Structures are given as structure tokens and as C-alpha cells.
Amino acid sequence: MTQENSQRLGIVVSGSLNKGVEVRLDSSASVEDMAVGRYVTIEGQKQRFFGMITDVSLGVIDQKLTLTPPDVSDSFTTEVLAGTSTYGMLHVSPYLTIAGDVTSLIEGPQPVKTVPSHFSTANLASDQDIELVFGKEDKERFWIGNPLDMETKVCLNLQEFVKRSNGIFGKSGTGKTFLTRILLIGLLQKSQAVNLIFDMHNEYGWAGTREGGAPVKALKQLFPSNVAVFTLDEENSRRRGVSTDFVVRIGYDEIEPEDIVLLRQTLNLTELAVEAVHQLFRKFGKNWLQSTLALKDTEELPEGLNIHESTLNNLQRGLATIRRLPFIETHAPTNTVGSILNHLDRGINVVLEFGRYRDITSYILVANMLTRRIYAQYQERVEKAMGENTIKPRPLVITIEEAHKFLNPQVANQTIFGTIAREMRKYNVTLLVIDQRPSGIDDEVMSQIGTKITCLLDNERDIDSVLAGTSDKGELKSVLAKLASKQQALIFGHAVPMPMVIRTREYGSPESYRDFISRGEAEINKQAEKDIEELWE
Template sequence: MRVVGVSTQQFVYLASERKKFYVNEILVIEDPDLGKLRGVVIEAKAINRYLPLSFEKGTVLDQKVFDSLTRLGFNLADEEVNIAYVRLLDTAALPVKVGSPARVPTFPEVADLLVRQTPDKGLILGEIAGSEALGTLPPEYSNLYCLLENTGPVMGKGVPFIFDYRSMADYPHIGIFGGSGSGKSFGLRVLLEELMAKKIPCLVFDPHGEMEFSEPYPGIPKEIARDYRDRYLSLKIGDEVGIRFSELTTPELVSLLNAISSISESMESAVEALFEPGKDSEVTFGEKIKALLEALENEKLYKGPVPDYLEGETLKRHLFVREIYEKYGYRVNQYQSLKGILWRFESLRAKNLFAKSVAIAQEALLQRKTVVIRGNLSLLKIYSAYLLRKLYYARRNYVDLRTFGETGEYFPPFFIVTDEAHNFAPKGEKETPTRRILREIAQEGRKYGVFLTLATQRPALLDETITAQLSTKFIFRTVRATDISTIREETDITGEEAAKLPYLPSGLAYISSAWIGRTVPVKIRAAHTKSPYTENPFDELVEKTSVASEKLLATLKKFLPIRTTSLNALLPYIGDELGREISYDEIIAFLNDQVEQGVFVKIDHGPFGFEYVLKE
């Protein structure tokens, strides 16, 4: 490798007939006057005389550069020459001398660039792509992780990528972008495993039910495997975690109703008038709305004297409705607004949202555990707005009181992690409760030690204010042009790197971080735990079909021989044996399939139909 063409104090070209260059590779240039200079490859090409080279910024290898290659001994006529466009990591005092040799560095020469934190104080996320060429590593950086190969997990040989999570105090929030099958969810799992290993509290919203960490990944060596079962808690909305209605504030109730469907100003005013925080239960609040609606439907009845014919429960109900109407009717008198509030409120009750409290989640975070909140996407969007606000302000209030020398109830710093982030904080003019609190955390959470990790297949659909606050981005394979354009605007990846995004292999990510100062290609390590949904769906199809077929075959054998003319009469009995209804056509199709496989014989009885018997 040698310096060719025109060089500057910041950029040089390198040429080699044998070595293939790759983007983000670090090389050492040995200038006789300037000494050792380190640079990173930002463009890599293979050329010959007939293929002129153009770089992103318009730099062209003209005839003079080709001539210099020839003078330096490169045979452009017969051989391919590899060219690298290199940016020096430290500005040189003078332009680099043409012809200066270059080489792959040893680990000690670039350790300060590749490793910014020790393994015990950082998150081991994978291997820096191409770093295995640096040779033997010191013991403290060896045998720390596995990579997934076709044969299974194999011990990594390159330099580990160690993410300094402590740097997030200055460079907050993480975005994880990638299309389906790119390794995005796998990378999110690895990140969560590392946070659990460091006992950093995390609140995870899991719309797909993937974030379970109890099942070990097969093939991980014992010396690096970890057990996370006591480091996390999985909670289902409505079963283990929810909202205690008596603890709601008026703004929180308004936010919950708004999460079901946007509410008008008149609806919000009605809630503020009717709801008594700390006094109302979900039952009493609902009854207030129903009573007021009943009174508005027949105001004459409740404005005049109490009818003499009322007695017992009927009289008791009338007096209750009258009391509510007299107390609130002058302030809340819009019938349609009340109907809208009642519909939203009953929707919340139907989701069993008020059956539990957040206490178990709060306690787990105080114990420095990861709390996984499970539920379908629509329910998570409703619940997350409440839970995020409650926990974020618990932390914020503690820090604010401490800042002014006061003592408050302790709540720890924590991470907020979610997949499908564009559903929680969508781009657009319409405001949503979840986006509002996520935007606030994105802008101010760093001061309070609350950090976002947002994963999405569609970064172009994520709220732009939030995207701009993500100091670190993990970029996996991305296909859509709009998403690639968003990524280019928000990171420092080059045009060549962006062009590779649709073709990145699964599990390889470009990690672009203000903390690092450059983009690093990383092979995400093998996870220590297994997702509950790693089974190939086609294997599942074969397995389930096989089990069902075996059960049907065993059942039909009890009714042999089976004649088509009498099969309809047998259907109820066959259904009882199977525990489900079964049709004539389903049984005939199955019997014909078994005939093809040589299990049954089909006998034609002419006008009397067919008969199926076991093949001898």
C-alpha cells in the first residue's frame, strides 16, 4: 500500500494491487517526515485504466493520478488496482508525501480509537468488522463474546465493540433502525442483555412478546453465558400491572381518555368538573357520567318536584340523579360531550386497565431490574403515556428536590426501550399523549438520567424532534429510499455506506455516534438468550399438520371401513372423538391423501360410492 495522486493535510489516496480496502477501516501511513499517521477509509474502489474513478465530493482521479500510479509501479493495463480515499484522523502539519507506505496497524497502535471503555464498565455489543486483521488482542479483550455463524455460535476473534453507556450523560438516547429480518430486534435483545448484566434499570414496552430472557441460546460457551432470569420482570397489562384509579390526577385521566381518541375542549372541561382526584373510584366516576346523561335526557323530570309515585330503588335512583344534576348540571350540560367521555371511559374499563397498579413495576426498577411491559400495540400506546409520565416525573421530582438541597423519595435513573417506536411517536401534525411525553424526555431526560432507546423499521415515520435527539444510531439493513434519506440526514454515514444499506447481511450494523465521532461497522454478538419466536414458521406448519394428521388418522381407523354413502352419518361421532367439528370434504380429502401415501386403499363400488380400507 502506498500514497498516490494528490494528497493534502487531511486526505490522501492509497493504492494496492493485493489488498482490498473496506469503508471505515483504519490504516497507518508512514511518512518519512511526518511519522506515523492514522487514517480511516471513507471510500473504496477497484479500478483499471478504462474505469475512471469519481468520489462523493467530486474528486476525480484524472490522467495525472493514473500516471503517478504507473510511475510507482502499478500495472493498470493488466491488473486491477484497489484505491482507498482516506481521511486522516489527526490533521497533518504538511501534505502527506506521495509514495509513503501504508499498512494495517497493530492493536496497540489503534487501541485508543477502537476501544473507549473497558469491558467491565461498558456494554459488549459485538465485534468491529474487519478488526480480526489486527492480530492477537490483550487477554482483557479476548474471549468475551460469540458471533453467529452457519454452524452456530463461534468465539469472536476481532476487537470487541464496547459501548460506553456512561457517555450518554453527554450524548443521550439511542435509535435502532432496520427493516424486517435485518437483525434489529436481535440487536435490541443484545443491548438489553448488556444493560441487565450491568443492573441498569430499564422499562421496556414489548408489542410483539419477544423480550423474554429465560431461555438460553444453544451453543453459547459456559464461560461467557449469563443467566438473566433474576434480572428482569415480565408484566402483562391488566393482569400484573395497570392503573389505580384512585391515584389518578385530572391531567392523567384526561391523557388516558385522549389516548383512546382525541377529546375536545368541552370534553376536557367536563372531566375537570366531574372528576374528584383521590375521592372518585372508577365506579363512582362512571356513575356520575351516566346519571348526568340520564338527567339531561329528561331535564323536566329532574328540575321539578319529586314525583309521588316513585318509591324504593326507583326513588333512590331518582334522588341520586337529581343530586348529580344539581351539583354538576350547570357546568356540564353538553350531552354529546358526555357521551364521548363515557364511551372512552368504558373502553378503558373494558381493557381491564384499572384492575392493578404500577407498584410492582416501580419496585422492580428500584431493585435495578428490567421491567418488560407486555400487551398489544393499541393497549401499550394507551398505557405507556400514563406509565412514562408517572415514572419520568418520579425521577425528575427527586433530582429537582436534590438540586435545591431538599430530600425527596428516591427513584433511580433508567432506560426507556421500545420497538415499533414510530407508532408511539409518529411524525405528523396530530399530537398524541405518548409522543408528547417521549418528546419531552428526548429533549430534557438527559438532565435527569432518563434515556431513550427507540427501535423502528421506519425511521422516516418517527417524530423528527425525537430523531434529532438520538445521539447514537444503530443502522441495520434498510431498503426504503425515504428511510435511507432520513438516516443520511441524521448521521455521518457516507454515500457509499448508504448505498450498501439495502444489502447489509443480517446482524451487521453501522453504529454512528457523537460519542465515537465516526461510523463504525459492527457485527452484533450472539445473544445469550433465545426469543420465544425463533422457530421457523414452516417447521411449525409441518409440525402442527403432522400432529393433527396423526390424530385424525387414529380416529378414522376406529370407524373403518368408511363408505362415502354413510360418511355423513358418522360425522358427529368422528367430531366427538376429535373434540371439534369436521366436514365431509375434509375427511374425503384426508382419506385420498392417505391413499396416495399408501396407508389406505380406495375401492370403487360404482353407484354405491367408494370404500376406504387399510392397505394390507
């Protein structure tokens, strides 16, 4: 069963299923060549195990060695002691069995239910092993990166991925945006889903920024026919040379009380002011916002409304902030929601750029408003499709940044994003949340996130929050905390058979663009050929 090209590391000396196994390194394997996050295969007597290194430690056979260390300048003594009196230990968490019993031969890798026997050999996983576990790049699987120190491609099954809401986390500057961009390209090529991206920092539509380098191409430049750029700030987009497809304008009459609820913290509204919004909406109807702003004092309140003066002042101050937003007009000239849905129906992905309006008020207001309406439409269509037994609308993935603003424990129950995250895929809408403070996201929402992709995090609370609910939190924690600050990520959850650490695929060089585009086209051609074949069968 031993693979020819795999490198022997050592033997299993102890362990348990819960805590993982200890592998004692051979003297030929240097502890300095090991790294947490690397994949290891263990040749048991009956099964082959696949796991990941989660800790590396040093051991001595005799405690005297630590008290009276040998002369390290003498290479002979050092060489003799290495691997015998002094040795390296690896802590390996086995996740899968990849061969041996009938089930794993037929159905592929299976979750582990036992540990390898004493003194089983541990090897570094070979390219074939990794391919066996994570699959080859194909119609459903997308090459997202490589394992650490290896050139094998690690693939993510995007068909599975979009079935749940997913999250991308990481400190600022760890490559979340690049990773998201790569993932969006994958979704665009390999899944049936369409994307709606609320692009707060104008990174995904036309071009993205790169630290200390020229801008990189974004979705619209690479896939002009599959992506439409909507903008809130036409002037800014034009200045950046972006060819936009639609200018978003929002009418006063489109803003509903639910939109204000979400903005309570941002606009600094009191609980009572939010209550008052509902009353005012009932009274004034669609034009409530304008009517409320027009009120001079509580004297002018219509009959039956009981709002305290200070509450009204507080509310008016908040609403005035909204009114000052440049993209808000009395009546919107165009139907934004209709247009977005129209594009999505045709399979065109929509990126909504915020231009200069990057303040959180605009972002929350627009993202929440549009999503609520789009979700309502989707809900209606899915229910109709179910009732009439027709085709459901395309799965929709909504990408939001600064997710903790929408999904924090105070508002998660009230916002549409909380609902989508919890109800998951019932209505074919899922979220892709991008955030740098996962601890700010409601626990309930966090627990519903299917696949989590996380770059380096170093805040204890953030790490705990991301890893909450995983069975081997302690091990993954040490892996997560040791990720490089750039281009490395830990992926775990629904879409992957076991947690994996990857070096993200390259993005930004001409070759990388060619790679992305050509793969897409090859895929399409293959599909076309297949369709033709099927036609003649």
C-alpha cells in the same frame, strides 16, 4: 510507525477533508477483497489517520480500455493490467488521528482536522489500531461485536451511552431485538443505570424467539437476581412458563387526560373529543372515565360543560375501547408505579410483558401512563437531591418499542417520551427507542438522540432520517445501505469516537450465555477485590 501485521492496500492520491480521500489500490490488493465499512489506517508523514472505507470503485488509465477491452481469457494480460492500466479505488473517510502529535498520544484518538499528504500509504487497520480507537473490554466498555471480517472486539462505552437517549433502528427481521437484548445485558453489567423495558412482544423478560430455531434465553433467565418480570397478562405468562414478579393492573382512576391525548390517533378521536376530556376531568375528577362512560346523552352533562353530542359519542366510543382492555379494573388492587420504583431503586431491572395484549392501544396507554408517573417521581427526587445536595437516584433507561407511535411529529410534543428525549439526562432518565420506521419519529426528537445503532434500512426516507445531522451523510448512506440483512449494524453518535460497522456478537448458544454471565461475575469479583483493597489503604 508501520504496523507489522497490517496489510498494505495502496496510496492516497487525492481527497479533501469534507469529502474524504481517494486511495489507489496496489496491484497486489484485490478490489474484491475490500468492503465498505472496513477500517483503514493511513500513514501520513506526521500523523496516523484512522478511517473507514465508504466506497469502492474501478478506474482505467486510458478510456480506450473500456471501449476495446483486452482479452480477459488471457491471464497474463489481465495480470499485467491489474493495478496499472486498470485499478481499484477506495474512498476512505478519515475520522481520527491516532498517533503522531502530542495530544493524541496523551488523550487518545482525536478528530481529524486535515488529510494525509499525497501518496501516504493506506493499510488495513490492525487489531491494535482498533483496540486503540474503540478501547478494550473493561469496567465501562462492553463488547458489542466485531468489525467486518475481523476477530477484534469492538467495544461500546456504556457509561457514556446512557448519558443520552439512544436509538436502535432497522427493518423488521434485521436483528434489532437481538441487538437490544445484548445491549440491555451490557447496560445491566457495565453501567450504573437501571432499565425499565416495555416489552411489547415478550422478547426480553424470560425467553425470546429466534427465526427458525429454538427460543433463546432472555434477561431473567440469565440474571435472575437482577431482573424482575412484570406482566399485564398473568395467564399468558404462566402458560409460557415465565416466573413473574408482579401482575400489573390499572385502575380507571389512574387514567388521565394526557393518556388519552396520546391515544387520539389509535382511538380515532376528534380534536374536540380530546378537548372535552380535559373539561370532563376538571368536572368529575379522578372518576371522570367511568362517569363519562355512564352518561347516556348530552342532557346528562353537568352544568357548565359544553360538549356537542357527536363529540361525546366519539369520545365514549374511544373510551369503551379502553374499558374493554382486560387489565383495566375499576380500582387497581396494587400500586404498579410504586412497585416498579421500588425495584428500580434496588437496582433491579424491570421488564414489563404485555402477554397477549400486543395491540398498540394497550402498549401506548400503559407505557405512557407508567412512564409519566415514574418520570414525575424521578423529577421530584432529582430536584430534591439537588436542593439538599444528596445523591441523585440511579440513572434510568426506559426502553420502548414501536417508538414512532410515541414520538411522531403529531404527538411528540405532548407525550412524556418527547419530553424525556428532549430534556435528556437532566433528570437522570433517558430513552432507548427501538423502531423500524425512523422516518416516523419527530425530527426534533431524532436530533436529540445521542447514539444511533442502525441495522439495515432500505427505505430512502428512513435512511435520511437516521442520518440527518451527521457530517458525512453521503458516505454513511452507502455503508448503511450495504449492511447485511442480519447481524450487522452501523453505530454512530455520542458514545463512539467515529462511526463503526460491526457484526453483532453471538447470542443464543450455550457458550454465548456463559460468556455473558461469567464476564458479569468476573467484573463483580474484581470490584469486590478493589473495594477490599481500598478499605485497607
